[in-house]
Amino acid sequence: MSDTVRYAMAQSLTMAGRGIRLSRRNPDAVITSMMLPIMLMLIFVYFFGGAIDTGTEYVTYVVPGVLLLCAGFGSATTAVGVSEDMKGGIIDRFRSLDIGGTTILAGHVVASTARNLVSTALVLGVAFLIGFRPSATLPAALAAAGILVGFIVAVSWLSAVAGLLAKSPEAAGGFTFFMMFLPYPSSAFVPIDTMPDWLHGFADHQPVTPVIESLRGLLLGLPVGSAPWIASAWCAGILAVALGLSGVLFKARTA
Template sequence: MNVNPSALALAGRSLRISSRQPDALITALMLPVMLMLIFVYFFGGAIDTGTEYVTYVVPGAMLLCAGFGAASTAVSVADDMKNGVIDRFRSLDIGGIPILAGHVAASVLRNLLSTALVLAVALAIGFRPQAGPLTFLAAAALLVTYITAISWLAAVLGLLAKSPEAAGGFTFLMMFLPYPSSAFVPIDTMPGWLHGFADHQPLTPVIESLRALLLDQPAGDAPWVALTWCAAITTLAVTLAATLFNTRTR
């Protein structure tokens, strides 16, 4: 597979920008860990999931990382659109997709770092995955697929926003979606009117797949549903991103 060198260079640029904003980077890394600890130690004793609560909550915490990481991607894209750097890139004959792909690649790398941190803390407080090497790799591949999808969606939101501040607000939905899902409590404990949405929103099959893979449990058709959602989101987001970029840079 050929990798666009412009996208690689721009991914490196996005990572360097992140390293110059340590407060935002630390927040993106630590906030999911803190939320996981809050759920485990403050609420875990009151929530019956049929297993140790830390075992139940880790997949949801991983997806929470992706939401926070995607928020920074949307802000970075909006900042590029505002500060005039896009004109410089276009003068070098760099197209919109490589520019946005650089942001997405950096987002994936940042999210993998935060996910590794969440997993390390989870192991320290009692999480014990049962996955073998191949199953663990399958879980990692699904997680990367989801992070890529949500990062492209964040890039679209960054293009829609008129300012970096507005982009941060637009990403609220992505950070909110893990809550009305099976991330932190079983769906059957929610009000009946919420079951339909929680059962059929994109994050639930991703969470259920990760939970089953990491704990070496039957996954049913959840992984295929999750991959279908991720593929649909990525395809739609890339198409919209290309269209919006061309519209905003005319």
């Protein structure tokens, strides 16, 4: 590993530490992003679960979707943090210290991923308490974890792009709505074949569905077919596009 790569990694970790410290100064947003997915899971399981036939216990069916909701809520903090940095004068100070845009954004993404992993652990802990019982083998569990982390990282970089595009932190926070909406027209909460026919095409081919199907199949020991490969391709594609856009937008905003 070259000295340049080591230096960039050290800078990114320093920026990630800064992002985590900033989160500690805004506990309301962090608590909301962690608790809201849990509340939604409890609402779906206990309010609506008895009326939805998925062929299994509803808590077993719904947990993968809630994990992706968790990632969406958590990533909104990244958009807000990037927007706040761009609005203030901190970017000029970082640039005077020879800290590049990719490093700054990577710090936000790493901090977001860490927060999301904590949220994921909380969701899984509550799910276990209310009856979720996965039957995954160790390789399957590791594969599910890899896909979930890949999705979190990809969505966090996409949130960084939203933060660069937004004119204010409040507008950047609106990214939550998009990420909160996307799991609903998917297999997250009900089987797709129960939806109207005109919605099937979008629900079957949007990025959230293969990720959810992969997590559900891997965690429950069910056949997954090509879903993990499709999910991985979506995550890689989103990440590649987000990385490219973030570099262009950061240069444009700081020119």
